[in-house]
Amino acid sequence: MRMQDWEMLSVLYETENITKTAKQLFLSQPTLTSRLKKLENYYGVQLIIRKQRGITFTPEGEQLAQHAQRMIHEQRKIEEQLHNMKEEVAGTIRVGVSNFFALNKMPKLLRLFKQNYPNVEFQVVTGWSSEMHRLILNHDVHIGFIKGDYLWNENKDLLYEEEICLASPWEFEWENLPDLPRIDYHTDEKMRSIVDQWWYSNYKQGPNINIQVNQVETCKEMVINGLGYAIIANLVVRPYRELIIKPLHLASGKAITRKTWMYYHEDTLQLNIVHAFVRFIQTLDVKAL
Numbered sequence: 001m002r003m004q005d006w007e008m009l010s011v012l013y014e015t016e017n018i019t020k021t022a023k024q025l026f027l028s029q030p031t032l033t034s035r036l037k038k039l040e041n042y043y044g045v046q047l048i049i050r051k052q053r054g055i056t057f058t059p060e061g062e063q064l065a066q067h068a069q070r071m072i073h074e075q076r077k078i079e080e081q082l083h084n085m086k087e088e089v090a091g092t093i094r095v096g097v098s099n100f101f102a103l104n105k106m107p108k109l110l111r112l113f114k115q116n117y118p119n120v121e122f123q124v125v126t127g128w129s130s131e132m133h134r135l136i137l138n139h140d141v142h143i144g145f146i147k148g149d150y151l152w153n154e155n156k157d158l159l160y161e162e163e164i165c166l167a168s169p170w171e172f173e174w175e176n177l178p179d180l181p182r183i184d185y186h187t188d189e190k191m192r193s194i195v196d197q198w199w200y201s202n203y204k205q206g207p208n209i210n211i212q213v214n215q216v217e218t219c220k221e222m223v224i225n226g227l228g229y230a231i232i233a234n235l236v237v238r239p240y241r242e243l244i245i246k247p248l249h250l251a252s253g254k255a256i257t258r259k260t261w262m263y264y265h266e267d268t269l270q271l272n273i274v275h276a277f278v279r280f281i282q283t284l285d286v287k288a289l
Helices: 003-015 018-024 029-043 059-085 099-104 106-116 129-137 174-179 189-202 216-224 266-270 272-282
Strands: 048-050 055-057 091-098 120-127 143-147 155-168 181-185 208-213 230-233 244-247 257-264
Touching: 003 018, 003 029, 003 059, 018 029, 029 059, 055 059, 059 091, 091 099, 091 129, 091 272, 099 106, 099 120, 099 143, 099 216, 106 120, 106 272, 120 129, 129 143, 129 189, 129 257, 143 272, 155 189, 155 216, 155 272, 181 216, 181 230, 189 230, 208 216, 216 230, 257 266, 257 272, 266 272
Parallel strands: 091 120, 091 143, 181 208
Antiparallel strands: 048 055, 143 257, 155 230, 155 244, 155 257
């Protein structure tokens, strides 16, 4: 089998959806279906069962898909070892990045790093911090840039700490918040928990959420245009001086903050490319970028 077949099976095993897999691999659905059929003919077994929505793997297909994931892992490992033997900083580094960091920090970091190491390529995966935590735990990425504190017993560096704040297009009194229009957005469970705990520690009634959006950047634009207030990380709204921005506090008076970390495994530092990238990040003031 070719490496492309391993990758196809691995992605399909994760998505359980032919359309999503074809899109992720930049293939047409007929091409992907044809390759699957060739694999089934080669091994003489049925690999998938089509459902009304998506697919499911047969026991034989599941066994082969798991083998494909192991093969991909081994291939990446040998490629990294060969690059490392050259004693140069070259090859591909895999990075998992939380959504806000990916939008606001990662492009600048990659540009600066490639100025020093032009032979390095990046594979960047973005999503919620909880998803990036799972990727780094499973060794699917070399480095994770993660917002919030997750269970981790290996190396991590604190990049910055920011306040959770209330951003409003108009002056307000804290006691009036339950009656004012709030813009809400989808976020990870840890951020949601922080906001909810603060709210219900201060108010008996729920917030007056009149707009719900998918992304924090959309939420910010709604606030800027005077449609309501939002509870949001300070770095998202700090550049907008027209907004009223006030930090949230615990009952003790301490400001509520959230940390952004760089997670990585100790053994990956043996790779020249990972070692160089980690040391590079450690020299920067990431928050100021």
